[in-house]
Amino acid sequence: MKVTKEMVHQDLKTLFYPLKIVAYLLTKKWGIKLMDLRTKLVKGKGIDGLDCQEIFIHSNNNGPKIRVRIFKPLNQKEKLPVMLYCHGGGLVIGTPEEYRNYYESFIKKRPCIIVAPDYRKAVNDPYPAAFNDCYDTLLWIKDNIDKLGITKDKFIIAGHSAGGGLAAAVTLKIRDTKDVNVAFQMPIYPMIDDRAITESGRDMDVPLWNSDSNNFAWKLYLRDLSKSGAKIPSYAAPARNTNYRDLPPAITFVGGLEPFRDETINYVESLKRENIPVIFKFYKTCYHGFDIILGNKGVGKDALDFTYNSYAEFYDKYI
Numbered sequence: 122m123k124v125t126k127e128m129v130h131q132d133l134k135t136l137f138y139p140l141k142i143v144a145y146l147l148t149k150k151w152g153i154k155l156m157d158l159r160t161k162l163v164k165g166k167g168i169d170g171l172d173c174q175e176i177f178i179h180s181n182n183n184g185p186k187i188r189v190r191i192f193k194p195l196n197q198k199e200k201l202p203v204m205l206y207c208h209g210g211g212l213v214i215g216t217p218e219e220y221r222n223y224y225e226s227f228i229k230k231r232p233c234i235i236v237a238p239d240y241r242k243a244v245n246d247p248y249p250a251a252f253n254d255c256y257d258t259l260l261w262i263k264d265n266i267d268k269l270g271i272t273k274d275k276f277i278i279a280g281h282s283a284g285g286g287l288a289a290a291v292t293l294k295i296r297d298t299k300d301v302n303v304a305f306q307m308p309i310y311p312m313i314d315d316r317a318i319t320e321s322g323r324d325m326d327v328p329l330w331n332s333d334s335n336n337f338a339w340k341l342y343l344r345d346l347s348k349s350g351a352k353i354p355s356y357a358a359p360a361r362n363t364n365y366r367d368l369p370p371a372i373t374f375v376g377g378l379e380p381f382r383d384e385t386i387n388y389v390e391s392l393k394r395e396n397i398p399v400i401f402k403f404y405k406t407c408y409h410g411f412d413i414i415l416g417n418k419g420v421g422k423d424a425l426d427f428t429y430n431s432y433a434e435f436y437d438k439y440i
Contacts, residue, residue, distance in 0.1 A: 130411070160214050181253070211283050212338050213283075220237070247346075252287060275304050278369075285307075289306070292306045292369065293359055296368055306370070307432065311385060317336055321384075330380065365394070365395045365397070376407030376409060407420060
């Protein structure tokens with residue numbers, strides 16, 4: 122689908138052509154390295170008014186130590202629920218610190234402790250590296266509940282874009298292993314389907330993240346499985362899952378002009394068929410990451426308000 126500037130939401134028109142360049146850069150390894158340099162500029166930064174920590178934890182899968190950021194209210198005295206947050210970046214770029222505004226807003230809306238792993242990226246480390254890093258972080262949280270001041274069995278699993286896909290994958294494994302109890306999940310416009318079989322996944326020519334950049338990222342992430350001819354598991358691409366029973370309630374939204382549109386809608390409908398509570402919103406004329414791009418402006422603010430208000434609703438209901 123060829124998307125023109127005239128087709129997108131008024132608030133997103135100004136950045137249409139600059140973000141088309143970004144989409145092109147993310148189809149090249151050199152472009153990914155260039156974009157990743159920008160994302161790493163915020164590495165190590167904290168949030169004023171919050172207790173911000175950086176730690177390194179052991180991998181359970183013979184990987185290198187995992188850099189993890191922890192954000193929580195200052196002078197925390199009572200036990201709080203924990204949010205495992207997986208950052209976005211197409212599985213190829215990014216750091217947890219890029220999403221500091223989200224952490225601050227979640228904690229202000231309803232108090233929690235946010236633990237965000239800086240998982241390995243697919244350019245150097247294909248599946249299962251990123252997934253293992255996120256799940257190992259979850260297990261580390263479980264083993265350190267008292268030290269962290271976390272309420273037992275009140276886990277929230279969240280992430281945006283590729284992080285949303287990792288959140289969905291982690292949630293699937295938790296369902297299968299029962300390692301912890303998940304109160305609810307927030308896979309926001311998640312990257313979950315490698316097959317490019319939906320209309321939006323096959324041919325979506327849009328700014329920032331399009332079908333070409335999406336396919337390129339999936340090839341990097343799944344290359345070891347492809348070389349060996351192994352079956353792609355649902356922990357790698359959660360849309361391949363066929364059993365949605367016993368999954369936790371979910372919050373998500375998606376734009377109508379982005380590759381993840383159909384796979385997000387399919388995920389929502391699959392949960393609903395199992396009578397799993399879902400809060401979902403559809404932004405017909407928006408392309409990928411519009412809430413991050415716009416922040417507290419226009420339709421971006423609407424998406425952020427939806428995210429935080431939905432989070433508060435499920436927090437009050439399930440925590």
